[in-house]
Amino acid sequence: MNKKTTIHILSLILFTTITFIRCSKEDDEINLNPQAGQSFLNIENERYTVTLNAEEPPEGQEGIWRVYSGQHYELGNEKDPKSTFSGMPGEMYRLGWEVSQGKEYKAETITVSFKPLNASITTNVGDTLFNNVSIELEAEAAKFGTIGHWDIISGDGGRIEHADNHIAQFIGKEGTDYELSWRLVYYSPVDSTFKVEDVKSIALHTDTLRADAGEDRRYIRNKVEDEIKYTALEGFLPAGANGQWNLIEGEGGLVYMSQHATSLFEGQAMEDYFLTWTVELDGYTSTDTVNIHFRDKWGLFVDERDGQHYHTVELNGLEWFAENFNYYQAPNEYAWSFYYGQASQAYIRDGYAVETEADRKYYGRLYNYPAAYEWAPEGWRIPTLQEIKDLVEILGGENRAMPKLVDGGETGLDLVFGGLLSYSGNHVENKDFFFDQGKIGYLWTDSFNPDTYGCKLMFFDHYNSVTQEVSALYQTCSVRYVRDIKSEE
Structure with missing residues (x-):
């Protein structure tokens, strides 16, 4: 083997060795690619x-x-x-x-x-618990393994029932300041001695305990044909208290669940019921009274100015007085009223002077237009001429409508033939002229004309009605008010 051949062989060996080492290193290289997923x-x-x-x-x-x-x-x-x-x-x-x-x-x-803990109290508490010494507390419930608890931070003599529930009852002493808290706590999964917490607090002042039987309700509707009437009572039971209903006046009334603030109550139409609602809490006791009245064909309105009661009836989308107005107010220079036949210079052509309580309740007083307009009970008004015409129309026109509208008619409006007074204005040379009692009824309509100082009257008898403009100042007649139908009173 010559020198040249030997060098060539050595070169091949060296190339092969280097290639083998390079391939071995590539085979040993590590590829790491961790994929941790989302946060x-x-x-x-x-x-x-x-x-x-x-x-x-x-x-x-x-x-x-x-x-x-x-x-x-x-x-x-x-x-x-x-x-x-x-x-x-x-x-x-x-x-x-x-x-x-x-x-x-x-x-x-x-x-x-x-998320961090976030204690939240949802009870809406004012500075003072008016008429009360207790309140139902409510917070957002503990969840996701947290623990919730109510505490009294400050204030003497108070207590909390169901303090471990997000709905609890606080009962305090009268006239005392308190601070209450709702605390959320979460304990470590690996160390029970470690916890995180969040606290919210409220401050309040207790008042004197006063029972609340609800508003008087003298306008309760059931079906007219139902002999027995029903309604839910509307008493308030303070947190932690006991309550008791008692019927003290009225025939045929029944409280179904006497210890429940909103018990069902049964009664009869046109009967006035008076009930007491007594609450007792930690030695404090208070009683309130409520008046309940079921309407039949008639409702009942009480004028709070003098306590007089008036039957009412619902016709054509309005509630109407079913009795003549009978309120007295001292006259002034332009507004006055009289009983039929009772003016100082009275001349009675028809009928008789209204003197007894029964007659005054039946006929009511006669008013000039300013008095009728200004002395109306709150929420009531004089009917318009169009409203009267519409009522007559829906009842079949005049010949058919009037028998239904006058006293004893099927509508219950019971219009009365109260007559009319032409007032002298205290002019001694003139008489106060009363006429048509028992023959014709007269009603004011809301149709005052400031140019003539006149207003239209509705004249009616058993079969017909007409309207005519007269002096708003010197003619006086009966008044029937109307108002929009109310759901309940």
Whole structure:
């Protein structure tokens, strides 16, 4: 073998060796690609736990979870890419999914954070518990493993029933200042001595206990044909108190559940019922009274200025007085009223002077237009001419309508033939002229004409009605008011 051949052989050997070494190094190179999955931010769920979502490493590599920051946590299985992870409300954690092969490793990080606790009191409490020494407390309920509790921070003699429930009852002493709190607590999953909490508080002042039986209700509707009438009572039962209904006046009344503030009550139409509602709480006792009245064909209105009662009836979308107005107010220079035949210069052409209580209740007083307009009870008004015409029309026209509208007619409006007064204005040379009692009825309509100082009257008898403009000042007649139909009073 010559020298040249030897050099060539050695070169081939060297090239082959270098190529083998290079291939061996490439075969030994490690590819690490950890996939930790998504982060979990501001999580609020049961036990403040998430399921991690890393990818399983390829064969020959190993994965493990590391917690780089954050305290009081619990990791289900550090080698499981889908491990559970539990932490604390309000805490933020930084986790890494580390993938390794041999001595080589690489990690990808994610963030897990949990919402902080947020205690919230939903009870709307003013500065003072007016007419009361107790209140039902309500907060947003403890959830996701938290524990809630009510406490009295300050104030003497108070107590809280069901303090571990988000709905509780506070009972205090009269005329005392209190501060109350609702506290949420969450304990560490790995250390029961460690906890996080949030507290909200309210301040209040107790008053004197006063029972509340609800508003008087003298306008309760049931079906007219129902012999027995029903309504739900509207008493108020203070938190922690006991209550008792008692019927003190009225025939045929029945309280179904006498210890329930909103018990069903049974009664009869056109009967006035008076009930007491008595509440007792920690030695304090108070009683309130309520008036209940069921309407039949007629409702009942009470003029609070003088306590007079008036039957009312509902016709064509309006509620009408079913009795003539009978309210007295001292006259002034332009508004006055009289009973029929009772003026100082009276001349009675028809009928007789209205003197007895029964006659005055039946006929009512006669008013000039300013008095009728200004002295109406609150919420009531004089009917318009069109409203009267519409009522007559829906009842079949004049010949058919009037028998239904006058006293004893089927509508219950019971119009009365109260007559008319032409007033002298105290001019001694003139008479106060009363006429048509028992023959014709007269009613004011809301049709005042400021140019003529006149107003239209409705004249009616058993079969007909007409209208005519007269002096708004010197003619006086009966008044029937109307108002929009109310649901209940």
